[in-house]
Amino acid sequence: LAKTTQPISMDSYEGQEVNITCSHNNIATNDYITWYQQFPSQGPRFIIQGYKTKVTNEVASLFIPADRKSSTLSLPRVSLSDTAVYYCLVASAGKSTFGDGTTLTVKP
């Protein structure tokens, strides 16, 4: 079971790009990396998933180096509404457990 480690908190300002890195040193060959966003009293919301290299969708990009022991979620031009907790999750055939997540605070 791959354990994930992320910074506890990050601050940013509106309009900036934010990069949140997650380490998952014991990721297995068939595992995928998934990122979620959670607001207070809500369930986590799927942001993006990837296996290797770079994945981009309408809200974020995900960078995964060749060794796959870490990943970086990139949020372009954040706004106040992006203030939330962000979790990376290693998705496997079995269970997936959450790490502590990163609390992102976007300031005006």
Place this chain on the structure above:
Amino acid sequence: GAVVSQHPSWVICKSGTSVKIECRSLDFQATTMFWYRQFPKQSLMLMATSNEGSKATYEQGVEKDKFLINHASLTLSTLTVTSAHPEDSSFYICSARAGGTTYEQYFGPGTRLTVT
């Protein structure tokens, strides 16, 4: 697509009573469902994993006789908190995963349980 619902969204019950929470995958068939519990300002803690038609697998420290999980169909799983106590008050979140090789999980909106 990939919508998961939970019902109720919040519930208040008296100590000693039982409460059932439903989790439904609305637009896909969920071969596996997960139940999490989250206390204020903490991460989600996995309680159990259930596969359709099979008994749930509980995490260490989670009482299976207190938290009854039923995954009777590919779109419905239920969590029943039996003989609830105030310390069971928490935010309960389910997630569902379809078959496939990417293991994406989709989460419900959560259920706030308050035991008085």
